[in-house]
Amino acid sequence: MIFILKVTTNKEERAMDMIHERAILKSLHVFAITRPHGLKGYLIIEAADRDTIEEAAFNLPYVKGIIGKTVTYEEVKNMIKPEVQDFNIEIGDIVEMIADHFKNEKGKVMRIDKKKGEIVVSLLGAAVPIPVTVKMDNVKVIRRDSEQGEAKEEENGYN
Numbered sequence: 001m002i003f004i005l006k007v008t009t010n011k012e013e014r015a016m017d018m019i020h021e022r023a024i025l026k027s028l029h030v031f032a033i034t035r036p037h038g039l040k041g042y043l044i045i046e047a048a049d050r051d052t053i054e055e056a057a058f059n060l061p062y063v064k065g066i067i068g069k070t071v072t073y074e075e076v077k078n079m080i081k082p083e084v085q086d087f088n089i090e091i092g093d094i095v096e097m098i099a100d101h102f103k104n105e106k107g108k109v110m111r112i113d114k115k116k117g118e119i120v121v122s123l124l125g126a127a128v129p130i131p132v133t134v135k136m137d138n139v140k141v142i143r144r145d146s147e148q149g150e151a152k153e154e155e156n157g158y159n
Contacts, residue, residue, distance in 0.1 A: 002046050002076060003053050004067040009041040011062040016043060019063075023056045030056050036079030042067070044076050089119060089136060094143040097121075097134060106142065107132065 007015040012035045023030035029048035036042055047053050050066070057063045089095065093109045107121030110131060117136050122129045 001049060001070045002044060002073060003050065003070060004076075005043040005045055005053070005057060006064040006067055007041060007043055008062040008064065012040070012043060015060065015062040018060050019043075019045070019056050022060070026055065028052050028056050034080055036076065039079060044080065089139070089141060090144065092144075093141050094124070095119075095121060095139040096142050097138060098140055099135075099138040102132060102134065107139075112136075 005015075005019075016033050016035070019030065019033055022028070029052050030045060031048075032044075032046040034044050036044055045053055045056075047056070050070075053066055057066070089109060089112060091109050091112060095107055095109060097103055097105045097107070102123070106124045108124060109119050110122050111120040113119070114136075118133050119136055119139065120131050120133050121139070122131055
């Protein structure tokens, strides 16, 4: 059975360690503990039953409680094993933020972390270059460096 446990944000690793230690110490039937990808403050735990989870997590620091009922593997599959999407964003691209705090701001892509699904952009409208980390799905490419190069070659008759 799979359960979702609410824990203190940024203390997921410590909570996992404490639950793991207690499960070993008390020989509990806890089969797996993991942090869901992209979701802070939660753990996904597979155990024999709800009583086992309650005993493993009872009165531990950082553990706030069990969320609702059991869940199926299909419901948590993407959080456990995220699919890395192939984003068409390259370093040097000019992007526009379409969500978050910087909505409608434009920036130049400085770094790409496909594993985390994040990019670092330098905001174009700022007086001082400010690096901002945003999720890849919160931006759209509005201009590409290679397109600029191809356009210049065509203007100069190189094609």
